[in-house]
Amino acid sequence: MNDPVRLRDELVLGRRRLRTIFSSASPRLLEAGELFVGADFSNRIYYLRAGWACQIRDLANSRRAILDVYLPGDVIGIDTAVRARPLEHILTLTPAIVAGILAEDALIELMADPPIALYITCLLGQRQRRMDRLLAAISCLDARGRLAIMLLDFYKRLRRRKLISAPIYNLPLTQVQIGNYLGLTAAHINRVLRSLRSEQIVNVEKHSVIILNLERLAILAQKRAATRPL
């Protein structure tokens, strides 16, 4: 009846097993700005061993949305594994090392292993919650708030993975890409970054983020600009 413990144990077990499967796949090195296309990439599930990547969707009006950003250690493509033809594409943001397994072959087998199935559900839930946060941010916040959310989000995710310890990290997104991620234009991203820098809240320069005032950044991530203070 110790459900939480059992759940946690199962998840740990599932993670370990899935990692083992990925480690048996031959890793592949990708350059920055490379799309996951071709025979080696169609319909696969990937483990992102190193580097950053993102999921993009291009609209008919020649606009691009970046729907999600993947960090080292993320699993990519489970959600599209059941569906044959993915509308979205994966793009590396940095040189990256990925290990991929064939989805159609493997998925039934993967789900036949209960701990792995549970862990995969957990991973899908995590991704869902990431998108929940992003969607809520884009729906409700202005440009300052959205940037604050994004910078804090990457900070927390990197810290949870123990990839950083201080509030300083490398952000391999161009301003155009940040704009695509947050639903804004690069010009406006630039202006807001400048104002955040001048207020000594966060310094984003040349792909390097230095959070100067974590508290004020967190406040920004909650509030929307008000024409008049409340």
Place this chain on the structure above:
Amino acid sequence: MNDPVRLRDELVLGRRRLRTIFSSASPRLLEAGELFVGADFSNRIYYLRAGWACQIRDLANSRRAILDVYLPGDVIGIDTAVRARPLEHILTLTPAIVAGILAEDALIELMADPPIALYITCLLGQRQRRMDRLLAAISCLDARGRLAIMLLDFYKRLRRRKLISAPIYNLPLTQVQIGNYLGLTAAHINRVLRSLRSEQIVNVEKHSVIILNLERLAILAQKRAATRPL
């Protein structure tokens, strides 16, 4: 080696089994505008037998985002099942009938049944793709495009479930809620709906949607307003 067929068969089997489990749970009747809270609702997975519901997230600045809208036949809450404390809440939009099973008890058991596990992964993928579309729409499209996407999306989902046949349906969202869903204000929703009506594209009045020109609506859902035509 006939993988697609086997995958489909497994999915059908998983759906049937999950439905059976839900049908053994005692259904519950909810009024419109009721939150899924209380002992009967904490940490559960639901099957929405009848009625509409939505997932909401309130921000610190007293803004509300509607992250997803559920139609009859949808399964709700799998993504939050692994996580103990859900930040989001479920709200009925109409009177509804739901059947819920305890997530913490059941999830491990559910995932121990491979077809069910596979089907659940499929459901999570579907939800993910819904949110992908919404996020891309809010990121890239103006108010007309977002409304077009939303109205078409509900139309397609209802038709796929065979809940409607003609491009006419009941939309139990107030204009404030539509605004929360699309990241706009009710006042602006009102303006855009009026203009769409005057152009004989779609008629939205008193919770009833009548698509007059499906083709032009689909075009709107792809384009963003340009200051000058391309």
Place this chain on the structure above:
DNA sequence: CGATTCCTTGAAGGTTGTCAACGTTGGTGG
């Protein structure tokens, strides 16, 4: 060191938010 991409910045205009007021609707109780 040439070329490409990215960053930066300004001016002008458009889309959308804010606010306030009023109209409409549906339910409730006298």
Place this chain on the structure above:
DNA sequence: CCACCAACGTTGACAACCTTCAAGGAATCG
């Protein structure tokens, strides 16, 4: 049956945020 109330819808004026466009500067890479 009618008066009342609350929630929702409607509309206009104005301001704010953001986009668009354009151009020049900086950085990176072969």
